[in-house]
Amino acid sequence: xxxxxxxxxxxxxxxxxxxxxxxxxxxxxxxxxxxxxxxxxxxxxxxxxxxxxxxxxxxxxxxxxxxxxxxxxxxxxxxxxxxxxxxxxxxxxxxxxxxxxxxxxxxxxxxxxxxxxxxxxxxxxxxxxxxxxxxxxxxxxxxxxxxxxxxxxxxxxxxxxxxxxxxxxxxxxxxxxxxxxxxxxxxxxxxxxxxxxxxxxxxxxxxxxxxxxxxxxxxxxxxxxxxxxxxxxxxxxxxxxxxxxxxxxxxxxxxxxxxxxxxxxxxxxxxxxxxxxxxxxxxxxxxxxxxxxxxxxxxxxxxxxxxxxxxxxxxxxxxxxxxxxxxxxxxxxxxxxxxxxxxxxxxxxxxxxxxxxxxxxxxxxxxxxxxxxxxxxxxxxxxxxxxxxxxxxxxxxxxxxxxxxxxxxxxxxxxxxx
Amino acid sequence: xxxxxxxxxxxxxxxxxxxxxxxxxxxxxxxxxxxxxxxxxxxxxxxxxxxxxxxxxxxxxxxxxxxxxxxxxxxxxxxxxxxxxxxxxxxxxxxxxxxxxxxxxxxxxxxxxxxxxxxxxxxxxxxxxxxxxxxxxxxxxxxxxxxxxxxxxxxxxxxxxxxxxxxxxxxxxxxxxxxxxxxxxxxxxxxxxxxxxxxxxxxxxxxxxxxxxxxxxxxxxxxxxxxxxxxxxxxxxxxxxxxxxxxxxxxxxxxxxxxxxxxxxxxxxxxxxxxxxxxxxxxxxxxxxxxxxxxxxxxxxxxxxxxxxxxxxxxxxxxxxxxxxxxxxxxxxxxxxxxxxxxxxxxxxxxxxxxxxxxxxxxxxxxxxxxxxxxxxxxxxxxxxxxxxxxxxxxxxxxxxxxxxxxxxxxxxxxxxx
Numbered sequence: 001x002x003x004x005x006x007x008x009x010x011x012x013x014x015x016x017x018x019x020x021x022x023x024x025x026x027x028x029x030x031x032x033x034x035x036x037x038x039x040x041x042x043x044x045x046x047x048x049x050x051x052x053x054x055x056x057x058x059x060x061x062x063x064x065x066x067x068x069x070x071x072x073x074x075x076x077x078x079x080x081x082x083x084x085x086x087x088x089x090x091x092x093x094x095x096x097x098x099x100x101x102x103x104x105x106x107x108x109x110x111x112x113x114x115x116x117x118x119x120x121x122x123x124x125x126x127x128x129x130x131x132x133x134x135x136x137x138x139x140x141x142x143x144x145x146x147x148x149x150x151x152x153x154x155x156x157x158x159x160x161x162x163x164x165x166x167x168x169x170x171x172x173x174x175x176x177x178x179x180x181x182x183x184x185x186x187x188x189x190x191x192x193x194x195x196x197x198x199x200x201x202x203x204x205x206x207x208x209x210x211x212x213x214x215x216x217x218x219x220x221x222x223x224x225x226x227x228x229x230x231x232x233x234x235x236x237x238x239x240x241x242x243x244x245x246x247x248x249x250x251x252x253x254x255x256x257x258x259x260x261x262x263x264x265x266x267x268x269x270x271x272x273x274x275x276x277x278x279x280x281x282x283x284x285x286x287x288x289x290x291x292x293x294x295x296x297x298x299x300x301x302x303x304x305x306x307x308x309x310x311x312x313x314x315x316x317x318x319x320x321x322x323x324x325x326x327x328x329x330x331x332x333x334x335x336x337x338x339x340x341x342x343x344x345x346x347x348x349x350x351x352x353x354x355x356x357x358x359x360x361x362x363x364x365x366x367x368x369x370x371x372x373x374x375x376x377x378x379x380x381x382x383x384x385x386x387x388x389x390x391x392x393x394x395x396x397x398x399x400x401x402x403x404x405x406x407x408x409x410x411x412x413x414x415x416x417x418x
Numbered sequence: 419x420x421x422x423x424x425x426x427x428x429x430x431x432x433x434x435x436x437x438x439x440x441x442x443x444x445x446x447x448x449x450x451x452x453x454x455x456x457x458x459x460x461x462x463x464x465x466x467x468x469x470x471x472x473x474x475x476x477x478x479x480x481x482x483x484x485x486x487x488x489x490x491x492x493x494x495x496x497x498x499x500x501x502x503x504x505x506x507x508x509x510x511x512x513x514x515x516x517x518x519x520x521x522x523x524x525x526x527x528x529x530x531x532x533x534x535x536x537x538x539x540x541x542x543x544x545x546x547x548x549x550x551x552x553x554x555x556x557x558x559x560x561x562x563x564x565x566x567x568x569x570x571x572x573x574x575x576x577x578x579x580x581x582x583x584x585x586x587x588x589x590x591x592x593x594x595x596x597x598x599x600x601x602x603x604x605x606x607x608x609x610x611x612x613x614x615x616x617x618x619x620x621x622x623x624x625x626x627x628x629x630x631x632x633x634x635x636x637x638x639x640x641x642x643x644x645x646x647x648x649x650x651x652x653x654x655x656x657x658x659x660x661x662x663x664x665x666x667x668x669x670x671x672x673x674x675x676x677x678x679x680x681x682x683x684x685x686x687x688x689x690x691x692x693x694x695x696x697x698x699x700x701x702x703x704x705x706x707x708x709x710x711x712x713x714x715x716x717x718x719x720x721x722x723x724x725x726x727x728x729x730x731x732x733x734x735x736x737x738x739x740x741x742x743x744x745x746x747x748x749x750x751x752x753x754x755x756x757x758x759x760x761x762x763x764x765x766x767x768x769x770x771x772x773x774x775x776x777x778x779x780x781x782x783x784x785x786x787x788x789x790x791x792x793x794x795x796x797x798x799x800x801x802x803x804x805x806x807x808x809x810x811x812x813x814x815x816x817x818x819x820x821x822x823x824x825x826x827x828x829x830x831x832x833x834x835x836x
Contacts, residue, residue: 008542010541013698049478075671142703146538253494265419282432283564286564290674
């Protein structure tokens with residue numbers, strides 16, 4: 001019988017993040033009674049499975065009105081960059097004032113595929129590197145590992161100036177920083193949110209340092225207040241920004257539909273000019289051919305029903321997540337032992353707690369078995385060993401009573417073990 | 419404004435196959451009246467868009483009977499390797515006598531993603547190469563380019579012995595042949611089908627040369643007769659075969675659901691043993707997180723309704739494609755000028771015609787504009803410049819009258835231009 005040697009397989013099968021996440025899932029499986037402040041998945045209370053066929057029917061009706069053969073549109077191979085790109089363009093204009101041609105949008109098999117496509121295209125040589133705000137969402141580091149690209153961290157607290165510093169340092173050692181990845185609105189895990197002057201500074205630095213910006217925006221709707229926070233892409237007059245869009249939180253994850261906006265111009269040696277989105281379609285076609293038209297129909301139905309405003313359609317969800325984040329922060333206030341600190345994010349699904357303990361897998365095991373609460377070690381979100389004394393708490397999947405009880409259990413762990 | 423230099427982007431955006439396919443689509447768009455013997459997509463006459471919601475409802479009923487929360491199953495993030503793996507295991511056992519544990523199956527975003535995942539895992543170093551029967555399906559060469567793996571062609575007509583020869587030659591120059599890719603049943607474009615002794619020889623050679631076999635099987639149902647053609651995976655006693663499955667032709671392409679069977683054992687340095695499918699899930703999670711549960715629900719519904727036999731459920735389609743292939747072959751017989759030759763495939767969607775003309779993009783343009791017929795240059799399916807005087811004809815998307823008229827037009831082109 002064949003026995004394959006693990007060390008001869010590509011490094012991405014041994015991705016430390018995947019290993020960590022598997023451990024987390026495995027612990028969660030062994031302690032089903034534990035309250036999970038680890039799970040970053042959305043709350044299911046807003047979902048109805050019957051909505052799926054209703055959304056599909058809405059989209060089918062839309063096709064019929066336009067004289068499109070629904071069999072061809074939903075069941076055949078489709079356009080590589082997708083078929084709801086025009087609906088997404090209307091969404092971006094309505095909700096965020098981002099005005100782009102539908103042709104600059106590629107619909108992807110979730111936002112994760114969008115990351116892989118963009119990284120694959122931009123990083124061609126061994127010296128090409130990606131800068132990423134750190135701590136960093138694990139999906140982008142995993143995608144980078146898959147295509148063999150080095151990720152160079154920029155400490156999140158250094159902001160735009162940190163980007164300039166790291167870009168120069170990377171260039172000084174002969175490498176080529178191609179792009180910066182960040183989540184400007186309520187980052188995962190850091191909870192960071194850039195203020196408006198900082199957004200402008202970042203765009204200026206991208207221009208000065210000849211960087212593209214990969215703006216990932218899964219949580220943008222979920223601010224604690226109604227303050228306007230313009231997307232980098234909405235402020236982007238120089239086409240420095242590639243916008244990465246997700247419907248996982250604003251619609252639901254199971255559709256696995258995301259998108260990218262790549263309106264940059266590509267010039268070839270003979271002077272030919274194309275749209276970056278069109279170049280990316282060559283990669284998309286070799287990754288997944290095209291995004292399932294069935295899934296696109298579901299999201300298309302949501303967009304049609306919402307009249308292209310997910311901000312309006314998500315009023316109840318927005319309020320729910322606000323209350324949950326407030327519940328998390330006030331439970332921390334109420335229950336944490338003196339001296340423990342945490343950040344106070346302006347939105348999103350996460351908060352980060354500094355603890356006087358090594359917050360590693362061993363402590364997590366104890367936390368699950370003896371205290372009945374799960375969380376995520378912050379070390380999972382760093383590449384260089386940082387984060388050993390902090391942990392991420394998520395408040396998206398639970399109700400307020402569970403959040404409070406989870407924090408109470410965590411406080412007991414910290415109180416007894418510090 | 420940003421201008422990106424095309425030559426600084428990854429080579430996969432300039433994939434010659436993607437460029438060729440774009441040209442083909444562009445020509446087809448300019449001559450909509452031309453009969454397309456180029457399109458390899460399935461016939462749409464068997465589809466009904468209303469089937470989609472019906473299949474979803476069947477799957478939802480199945481979940482309900484099992485007490486599974488349908489919101490969680492269809493709308494939330496799901497298991498990385500999919501949730502209809504057990505249904506697929508029953509399909510494989512029923513239709514093909516392939517008996518594997520459901521855990522060895524990973525559901526993918528179409529078979530294309532399965533190819534990318536497997537190639538990414540198996541080819542880790544610069545010396546790792548993929549052998550592929552040539553002429554070769556463009557999806558695998560495109561996937562290989564994406565992950566930076568060299569593809570070494572094995573002439574299809576040399577069969578298993580050719581595999582042994584090329585594997586040794588590749589090793590002699592210090593490279594490491596990790597796997598062989600082929601379509602044993604009615605290859606695209608060659609139309610080749612391995613007889614039973616050749617299948618056994620191939621498995622023996624894989625064992626002797628320490629190769630894995632990537633068995634891609636999109637057309638297996640569509641033989642010209644009911645003769646049994648056991649899958650390599652069904653004959654595989656040594657776990658040499660990774661089976662790549664597609665529902666694009668047996669169900670419909672728009673679901674974008676495929677799968678892989680990877681029941682091999684992986685051993686790590688400390689003696690730990692895992693299943694290859696589990697290792698591959700780490701890659702899958704960084705590519706597309708998980709395959710859309712909505713799409714999986716559709717295919718799940720098809721499998722449930724068919725009682726796990728797509729062979730039985732596809733009787734009408736099988737008959738249709740048989741008649742189409744027979745119509746193609748008899749039209750060639752009737753209309754082609756003397757001296758023109760073609761192969762006589764035992765099934766599938768394609769035939770290959772040798773022509774006394776350079777069958778390039780220039781001829782294709784003339785064929786479309788002056789003769790009203792489209793085909794695919796065989797050179798698209800070779801990496802080394804072969805195939806200059808042959809073309810692929812597809813018979814899957816048309817009815818019999820269109821096929822005959824298409825061949826008549828092609829015969830006129832050849833007659834007048836040879």
